[in-house]
Amino acid sequence: MLAVHNSFHTFLGYLKKLSVKIKRVFVDPFVRSQNPPWYDARGVFVGLFIGAGVPLGAQTICMGLLRLILPFNLLVAFAFTWVNNPVSVGPMYYGFYLIGSLLLNRPPVRDFHEFYLLISPILDAKHLGDASAQFLALGGDILLRWTVGSFVVAIPLGFAGYFLCLKIQTSRAVKKSSHALSSDAARSQTIEDK
Secondary structure: OHHHHHHHHHHHHHHHHHHHHHHHHHHHHHHOOOOOHHHHHHHHHHHHHHHHHOOOOOHHHHHHHHHHHOOOOHHHHHHHHHHOOOOOHHHHHHHHHHHHHHHOOOOOOOOHHHHHHHHHHHHHOOOHHHHHHHHHOOOHHHHHHHHHHHHHHHHHHHHHHHHHHHHHHHHHHHHHHHHHHHHHHHHHHHHHHO
């Protein structure tokens, strides 16, 4: 009974640390942002799109190249690329493969275990070059299915994140502006009363 109790407290401690990390990585950049709402929303779009549509290892490079031509909140984008991480990559990539197979009207030829064994070298790669080579070694058919599936998910996910963030950040900006105006009016009234 004591072991179960200790395991439960360990699990609760883990959840607390995870919630603190999620707040620090995802919430705080928004709350502290002094950028226009579209700038942060564009960062969410880029982060979600690249996180879902670009293989691990190439995401940071793609984000950096995209940043050269398009202004967006890089910190927010980087945080949202973590929609795809070493824990979620197996199920996500297999889901993209299945979606791509369905859309291309081709029956899936790999089950999850086989697919995971195929992508394991990508996850174990130490360098971008190794990861890219392993990804390309999956073969044209699997890559085509994965690419179709990932883009079908990445595009709507990016747009949903964009519009949700734009709404939240616009609302925050309006409240902040209203608060600033009411504070200024209160200070003006105080000065006039003196």
